[in-house]
Each structure stands twice: as structure tokens, then as C-alpha cells.
Amino acid sequence: xxxxxxHLSARKFKKVGKYSALAIILILLATLPLLNNSAYLxxxxxxxxxxxxLGQMWNLLGGYAGLLSLGMQAFIGIGGYSxxxxxxxxxxNIFVAVLIGGALSVLFGLAVSPALFKMTGVYFAIGTWVIxxxxxxxxxxxxxxxxxxxxxxxxxxxxxxxxxxxxxxxxGIASVxxxxxxxxxxxxxxxxxxxxxxxxxxxxxxxxxxTKLKCYMIACFITGIAGGVMYINLANxxxxxxxxxxxxxxxxxxxxxxxxxxxEGPIIGSVIYVLLTQYLYNFPGSAMIILGAIxxxxxxxxxxxxxxxxxxxxxxxILSPRRTLSxxxxxxLRGSASDTNR
Amino acid sequence: MLQxxxxxxxLGGLYAIIGIGMSLVFGIMRLTNLAHGDxxxxxxxxxxxxxxxxxxxxxxxxxxxxxxxxxxxxxxxGFLLNNILDKGSEPALLVTFGVSVxxxxxxxxxxxxxxxxxxxxxxxxxxxxxxxxxxSAMYLFSFLVAILLITGLHLVMQYTNFGxxxxxxxxNAMAASLTGVNTKKTYIYAMMLSMGVTAVSxxxxxxxxxxxASVGSSYLIIAFGVVVIGGMGSLVGTLVGGIVLxxxxxxxxxxxxxxxxxxxxxxxxxxxLATRPNGLFARGARK
Amino acid sequence: MSMLEVKDxxxxxxxxxxxxxxxxxxxxxxxxSLIGANGAGKSTLINAICGINKTRAGxxxxxxxxxxxxxxxxxxxLGLTSAPEGSHCFEKMTIQDNLLMGAYLCKxxxxxxxxxxxxxxxxxxxxxKAKQLATFLSGGQRQMLSIGRALMTQPKLLICDEISLGLxxxxxxxxxxxxxxxTQKGVTLLIIDQDVSRSLFHSKYAYVMLEGKIVMExxxxxxxxxxxxxxxxxxxFSKKE
Numbered sequence: 001x002x003x004x005x006x007h008l009s010a011r012k013f014k015k016v017g018k019y020s021a022l023a024i025i026l027i028l029l030a031t032l033p034l035l036n037n038s039a040y041l042x043x044x045x046x047x048x049x050x051x052x053x054l055g056q057m058w059n060l061l062g063g064y065a066g067l068l069s070l071g072m073q074a075f076i077g078i079g080g081y082s083x084x085x086x087x088x089x090x091x092x093n094i095f096v097a098v099l100i101g102g103a104l105s106v107l108f109g110l111a112v113s114p115a116l117f118k119m120t121g122v123y124f125a126i127g128t129w130v131i132x133x134x135x136x137x138x139x140x141x142x143x144x145x146x147x148x149x150x151x152x153x154x155x156x157x158x159x160x161x162x163x164x165x166x167x168x169x170x171x172g173i174a175s176v177x178x179x180x181x182x183x184x185x186x187x188x189x190x191x192x193x194x195x196x197x198x199x200x201x202x203x204x205x206x207x208x209x210x211t212k213l214k215c216y217m218i219a220c221f222i223t224g225i226a227g228g229v230m231y232i233n234l235a236n237x238x239x240x241x242x243x244x245x246x247x248x249x250x251x252x253x254x255x256x257x258x259x260x261x262x263x264e265g266p267i268i269g270s271v272i273y274v275l276l277t278q279y280l281y282n283f284p285g286s287a288m289i290i291l292g293a294i295x296x297x298x299x300x301x302x303x304x305x306x307x308x309x310x311x312x313x314x315x316x317x318i319l320s321p322r323r324t325l326s327x328x329x330x331x332x333l334r335g336s337a338s339d340t341n342r
Numbered sequence: 343m344l345q346x347x348x349x350x351x352x353l354g355g356l357y358a359i360i361g362i363g364m365s366l367v368f369g370i371m372r373l374t375n376l377a378h379g380d381x382x383x384x385x386x387x388x389x390x391x392x393x394x395x396x397x398x399x400x401x402x403x404x405x406x407x408x409x410x411x412x413x414x415x416x417x418x419x420g421f422l423l424n425n426i427l428d429k430g431s432e433p434a435l436l437v438t439f440g441v442s443v444x445x446x447x448x449x450x451x452x453x454x455x456x457x458x459x460x461x462x463x464x465x466x467x468x469x470x471x472x473x474x475x476x477x478s479a480m481y482l483f484s485f486l487v488a489i490l491l492i493t494g495l496h497l498v499m500q501y502t503n504f505g506x507x508x509x510x511x512x513x514n515a516m517a518a519s520l521t522g523v524n525t526k527k528t529y530i531y532a533m534m535l536s537m538g539v540t541a542v543s544x545x546x547x548x549x550x551x552x553x554x555a556s557v558g559s560s561y562l563i564i565a566f567g568v569v570v571i572g573g574m575g576s577l578v579g580t581l582v583g584g585i586v587l588x589x590x591x592x593x594x595x596x597x598x599x600x601x602x603x604x605x606x607x608x609x610x611x612x613x614x615l616a617t618r619p620n621g622l623f624a625r626g627a628r629k
Numbered sequence: 630m631s632m633l634e635v636k637d638x639x640x641x642x643x644x645x646x647x648x649x650x651x652x653x654x655x656x657x658x659x660x661x662s663l664i665g666a667n668g669a670g671k672s673t674l675i676n677a678i679c680g681i682n683k684t685r686a687g688x689x690x691x692x693x694x695x696x697x698x699x700x701x702x703x704x705x706x707l708g709l710t711s712a713p714e715g716s717h718c719f720e721k722m723t724i725q726d727n728l729l730m731g732a733y734l735c736k737x738x739x740x741x742x743x744x745x746x747x748x749x750x751x752x753x754x755x756x757x758k759a760k761q762l763a764t765f766l767s768g769g770q771r772q773m774l775s776i777g778r779a780l781m782t783q784p785k786l787l788i789c790d791e792i793s794l795g796l797x798x799x800x801x802x803x804x805x806x807x808x809x810x811x812t813q814k815g816v817t818l819l820i821i822d823q824d825v826s827r828s829l830f831h832s833k834y835a836y837v838m839l840e841g842k843i844v845m846e847x848x849x850x851x852x853x854x855x856x857x858x859x860x861x862x863x864x865x866f867s868k869k870e
Binding site: 062068070114115116118119121122123125126127129130131133134137138140141245249252256260285286287288289291292293295296299300303 | 374422425426429430431432433435436437439440441442443444445446447448450451559563566570601602604605608609611612613615616617619
């Protein structure tokens with residue numbers, strides 16, 4: 001069929017185009033610090049990469065696994081304090097400390113999961129938040145983390161902006177890759193099935209609980225690591241700042257604006273969030289007011305976010321979580337030979 | 343310890359009033375209003391402002407606050423929530439989250455981070471003062487207001503046409519519309535009612551404790567705790583929920599010190615969330 | 630005189646077309662039946678008429694007024710309501726409260742009580758169980774409650790959607806015997822049922838629906854049961870003009 005052949009080559013062309021674009025972006029990221037006067041841009045991209053990781057994890061839970069969490073800040077605190085306490089008080093290598101932070105986050109997540117996963121929907125959401133609040137109160141009263149005084153993370157002072165940048169870039173790209181691989185795996189299929197029809201999915205053998213738990217553990221791990229990297233960047237940590245709803249606000253904002261349940265959403269969202277908050281430094285005290293207002297307006301008029309709306313209107317995706325069917329079958333199912341963007 | 347126990351029970355009354363507003367909205371619209379705590383603090387600040395404008399007349403300020411918040415409820419439901427509720431429960435939840443962020447920071451900008459309070463004659467009065475038990479008048483007053491509100495609302499819900507329509511819409515919105523009930527309008531009435539009650543709680547909180555723009559979220563957790571423990575849709579349940587939380591908090595303070603008192607309340611809430619999320623008084627399974 | 634006129638309406642669920650250019654007419658004082666198998670689109674049609682589903686094209690006229698885009702609550706205030714499929718009672722409310730809700734639009738408490746009495750006379754069983762919660766009722770009782778509540782709105786036209794679904798024959802017989810009394814009170818009826826013979830017996834005019842279209846219509850007394858069954862199942866059907 002003539003149309004199918006056209007369709008095939010059009011798709012191959014798009015694929016080549018997409019991969020080239022991705023390659024160019026990666027090269028740019030790798031070489032950014034080498035450019036002159038790029039220090040400000042470098043620090044900006046550092047933040048974007050860390051927030052991107054946070055956004056990807058929140059989206060993994062909220063957009064794909066159906067677990068709306070308002071308590072991921074707990075793991076930022078655990079990751080940040082692991083870095084602080086282990087490197088400053090126990091002389092551990094920074095990277096090891098961050099990794100242990102990730103591991104501790106998983107352990108904490110595992111510890112609360114029996115209780116937490118009995119809750120669903122908004123109960124789950126508030127449950128995660130209450131757990132985070134409880135952890136914050138605990139940290140504020142714990143000698144190991146120096147109570148509410150906070151810790152100056154001296155051990156990261158010797159790192160240059162560029163070094164921190166590359167750490168962040170690795171984290172950011174890894175987070176996107178992880179979500180991509182999950183969605184392309186059997187787990188991803190399970191998630192999509194669960195999202196569309198949990199009853200049917202369960203009837204077909206999809207283990208809903210263990211799938212959700214898997215995603216939660218991965219999210220705990222990466223969020224914990226992201227927390228560690230964030231505090232490599234910030235270098236000063238307190239319980240109220242590290243386990244603060246500000247992080248959740250950032251995560252939800254990024255994913256709402258970017259597009260919940262899409263892979264590109266958190267990427268776009270993190271760029272917009274960081275640029276917007278940087279710009280809003282010009283209006284001290286008003287940043288969050290404007291952020292909140294934008295978020296509300298965005299949900300009202302664009303509930304699927306930027307990428308979601310683009311996706312619905314044109315079917316255009318940069319990173320598709322869906323495995324594609326071969327063109328001929330798709331055309332038959334569609335009932336027509338008309339060309340589409342898929 | 344008796345002292346803490348008694349105060350805890352009375353505090354429960356105040357907590358119950360905070361919870362009623364949330365229970366109404368959740369029961370009727372299946373919506374958890376994450377901005378509930380901040381809306382209550384908005385009431386506190388509104389009362390404060392009116393009080394200053396009226397030269398200290400707290401009662402008049404309270405009445406004006408209630409009216410103001412009812413109007414706020416009209417706009418929130420009419421212009422925001424009514425348009426997002428049909429798109430699903432997650433978008434609606436996130437809208438209330440956005441409103442919460444917006445409101446808390448707006449209040450912070452306008453009023454700064456200073457802790458404020460509503461001066462009133464009951465603040466430092468003790469009603470009963472014995473060596474064993476000393477009851478603060480403010481706590482007792484709040485408890486009595488709670489009983490009054492719950493009784494009044496119960497009568498309205500059970501015996502008036504309006505109350506019946508609220509119960510019906512909460513039960514089966516489509517069937518309610520087939521009896522001539524305008525669902526969206528009913529949601530507005532429910533939100534207005536919720537805000538009116540929330541205004542009362544805001545005034546009482548302002549009289550009992552100091553407040554600033556960032557304490558809204560702690561009260562949100564309390565409201566949620568009250569509703570969850572007591573069970574959605576049960577007015578008496580909110581009183582029970584309030585008492586459980588109040589006692590947990592004050593006994594926590596007694597045994598572990600005031601720094602961690604909220605921690606005890608949180609743990610109690612988490613246990614209930616994990617074991618009996620429909621509460622102790624739920625009228626049928628609701629999610 | 631035409632009371633309800635549905636002209637060429639189309640209803641979609643997303644991209645799926647559920648109702649395809651359906652036209653029906655209900656004259657004042659008549660009992661009209663709408664017959665069809667599961668999934669034929671009967672309830673979708675009813676919900677569209679009552680404003681619960683959106684009508685994408687076509688028009689619905691009631692007593693001369695265009696109600697195509699109107700809200701359900703407004704349509705009810707004009708005198709058109711339905712006892713919906715699956716009865717849809719207010720589970721956590723008593724039978725009495727369920728019925729009183731039917732009179733929501735009535736402003737006078739005394740008038741509401743008066744209407745309540747009339748319904749209790751029509752369905753004495755409801756009076757017996759007045760203080761029980763609706764959730765404890767049997768299928769047939771819920772159906773009676775649903776019809777009773779709809780009658781409390783004092784409708785000019787009542788649509789009964791699937792009144793015999795899942796009910797024992799004895800119960801169905803009892804409900805249908807009340808249909809006569811309801812018509813005598815001056816209420817026009819549109820009855821949806823899967824039971825072909827009973828529908829035809831109690832109605833004046835009938836429509837048969839299949840896959841979102843009207844495939845057959847005519848005076849109930851003129852209808853050949855075999856032809857109706859064929860149309861019902863989609864065997865060799867031809868649309869009668």
C-alpha cells in the first residue's frame with residue numbers, strides 16, 4: 001500500500017530527527033561549562049537538572065502510578081541530611097554519602113509502606129504529607145542532625161560550580177532515562193493497564209500492589225539522591241527548609257504546567273519553574289503568590305499541561321512511553337490509511 | 343494529668359468546628375479542600391482587620407468576617423471549583439493546593455510573618471480553678487459553640503428542605519437533579535455554609551492562639567484528621583474526631599513535652615488513615 | 630397534542646456515537662413505550678432528553694419549549710422527569726426523605742405532605758417502611774420508591790426507565806398495575822422496557838430502538854410481535870416510515 005510505505009519512511013525520518021535533536025542537546029549539556037561567561041547559565045542548568053529529577057519522580061508516582069504524593073519532601077530531607085551528617089561528622093566521601101541517602105530513603109519508604117499503602121486517593125496524599133511533617137518534627141528534636149539549628153555542609157565547599165553541574169546533569173538525565181526504561185518495560189505496561197482499568201488489569205494478572213510499591217521505591221531512591229545533590233548545591237541545611245512543602249509545591253507546579261503523565265512534562269516544567277523563580281526574584285515575597293495563581297489558572301484552562309495539550313491535539317511526543325505497533329497493523333486498526341503524526 | 347485530659351476534650355470542640363467546614367465540602371463534593379487551613383487563617387486575619395477598623399469590637403468583627411467568608415466561598419465555588427470538578431478529583435485537588443499556596447503567601451506579603459492574635463475578654467480567664475483542674479474560659483466557650491453549631495446544622499440537615507437537598511446531592515447528585523435540584527448551585531450553598539463555619543473557627547482560633555500566614559497547613563492536617571477520625575458526613579463524628587485529636591495532642595504534650603505534641607496527634611491520624619479510613623462514624627463506605 | 634418532541638438528536642460518548650438521528654414524539658395523555666435490547670441506547674436517549682447527557686445535534690421540545698440545552702433541574706421544573714434506570718435512590722436517606730426530596734421544588738411544607746399522602750396511597754408498601762433507609766430495600770421496592778419520588782415532582786410527563794429490569798414477574802405485574810392509576814391521574818408516560826409484550830400491551834404507541842437508531846415505530850395495537858422481535862434483535866429489519 002503506497003500510504004503505508006510513505007508512512008513508514010515518514011516515521012523513520014521523524015525518528016532520525018528526534019534522535020539527532022536529543023544528541024545535540026546532550027552535547028550542549030556536556031560542553032556548556034567550557035563556554036566563556038557561562039557561569040550563570042551553568043548554575044541555572046544545575047538547578048533545572050535537579051528539579052527535573054524531582055519532577056520526573058513525582059510524575060512517575062502521580063502521573064503514571066496513580067499515587068498522588070504530597071510528601072516527597074521527606075526524602076529530600078533524608079538525602080540532604082545523609083550528605084550533611086555522614087560527610088561532615090563521619091568524614092565520608094560526598095558521593096557515597098549521597099548514595100547512602102538514597103538507600104536510607106528507600107528504607108524509610110519501605111518502613112512506612114505497610115501503613116501508607118493501605119491508604120488510597122486523597123487519604124494517601126495526606127498520609128504522605130503527615131508522615132513528612134512528622135519526620136520534620138522528629139528531625140527538629142534529634143541530636144544527630146543538630147536539632148533545628150541546621151548544619152553547614154563544609155565538605156562540599158571545595159567543589160566547583162562545574163563539578164556540581166556535571167553531578168546534576170548526570171542525575172537529571174538518569175532520572176529521565178529511568179522513567180523511560182520503566183515505562184518501556186513490563187512494569188510500564190502494567191502501569192498503563194492499571195491507569196486505564198485497574199479491575200481488568202488485576203484480572204489479567206497485573207500485580208497492582210507490587211507494581212506501585214516498585215515505583216514508590218524507585219521514586220524514594222531518586223528523590224533521596226536528588227535531595228543530596230540539591231544540598232551539595234545549597235550547602236546549608238535545616239529541618240524546616242529540607243522537609244518543606246516548598247518542594248512539593250515545586251514538583252506539582254512543574255508537572256502540572258509541563259503535563260502530568262507525560263515524559264516531557266517534567267522536563268519542560270523544570271525549565272519553566274527555574275526560569276520563572278529566577279525572574280520572580282525581582283519581586284521579593286510575590287514569587288509564590290504568582291506561582292500559585294499560575295498553577296490554578298493552568299489547571300483550569302489546561303489541565304493536561306503544555307505537553308499534554310500538545311499531545312492531545314497533535315499526537316506529538318518526543319519520548320513515547322508506548323511501544324509502537326508496526327504501521328500496517330496500526331493502519332488497519334485505525335480503519336483508514338490516512339497519515340498521522342504517529 | 344486530669345488537667346490535660348479535660349483541656350484536650352474542650353480543645354476537641356474547637357478542632358471539631360475546624361473540621362465541620364471540611365466535612366461539609368468533602369461530604370457533598372467528594373473534594374478535599376487543601377486550602378481549608380489557609381482559608382481559616384484568612385478568616386482570622388479578616389477578623390483582625392475588622393477589629394482594628396471597628397476599634398476593638400470583636401463581636402461585630404466576627405459577624406462581618408462570617409459574611410465576608412461566605413462571599414469568598416461563593417466566588418471560590420462559583421468561579422473555580424464548579425468549573426474543575428467535572429474534570430476529575432485530581433485536578434480539583436491540585437486547584438485547592440494552588441489556592442492554598444496563593445493564599446498563604448498573599449497573607450504573608452500583606453501581614454508579614456509576625457504572629458498576631460485577637461484580643462478578647464475570655465483569653466486569660468479561667469472558669470474553674472482548682473488545684474486539680476483549671477479550665478480556660480476560651481476553651482470552654484469554643485466547646486459550647488461547637489455543640490451549638492453541630493446541633494443547629496443537624497436540625498437544618500434533617501428537617502429543612504434545603505438540608506435535605508444537601509444530603510440528597512451528597513448521596514446521588516444525578517438523582518437529586520431529577521428532583522429539580524440545581525447541583526452546581528447546591529455546591530455553592532454548601533461551600534458558602536462551609537466558609538461561614540470556617541470563619542467562626544478562624545475567629546475562635548485567633549482568640550485562642552497566636553497565628554500567622556504559615557500556620558494554615560497545620561490546621562489543614564487537624565481538619566483532615568478530625569474528618570477522617572470522625573467519618574465523612576457525620577456531624578457528631580467531627581466532635582468525636584476533634585476530641586480524639588485534642589486529647590492525643592495534649593496528652594502527648596503531657597508525656598513527651600510540648601515540642602512533640604503535634605507528633606502524637608499525627609501518629610494517631612496515620613493509624614486511623616491506615617486502619618479505618620472511613621472513620622469511626624462513617625455513614626457507609628466513602629472514598 | 631404533542632407534549633414531547635425529539636427531533637434528529639445525536640449523542641456521543643467521546644468519539645463514540647451512541648444516538649444517531651433519533652426522533653420520537655409523545656402526545657399528551659398517552660402511554661408510549663420505547664423497546665430495545667441492552668445497549669440499544671434507550672437510557673442514553675432518556676438521559677439526553679432530561680439533560681443529563683449532552684445532545685450534540687438535533688432538538689428536544691417539551692410543551693412547546695426548546696429544552697435541548699437546558700439543565701436537568703430546569704427541565705424538571707417544567708414538568709418532565711424520569712425514574713432512572715437502576716432506580717438511583719438516596720441510599721442513606723429514609724424512604725420518607727427520599728419521597729420528600731421529590732417535592733423539593735414545592736415551597737409549601739403542607740403541600741409536600743399532601744403529595745406524600747397521595748404517593749403512600751398509590752404505594753402502601755412505602756408507607757409501611759417510611760422510616761427505613763433506602764439502602765435496605767429490595768429491587769422492586771426501590772423501583773416503586775424511584776417512581777414514587779418522580780411522581781412527587783408532579784410531572785406532566787414521566788419517563789420510566791427500565792422499570793422491570795431484574796425484577797420478579799410478580800413484582801413487575803404489580804408495578805405495571807400502578808401504571809394505569811398513574812395515567813388516570815393525568816400523567817403522560819414514556820416507558821422504557823426490555824419486555825416487549827408487556828410494553829406493547831400497556832402502551833398506545835411504540836418505538837423500537839437498535840444500536841442508537843429507531844428501527845421501527847407504530848401504534849402498539851397494530852404491531853406484529855414477531856416483527857418487533859426481529860427489529861429488536863436486528864434481524865432483517867427495515868425502518869418503517
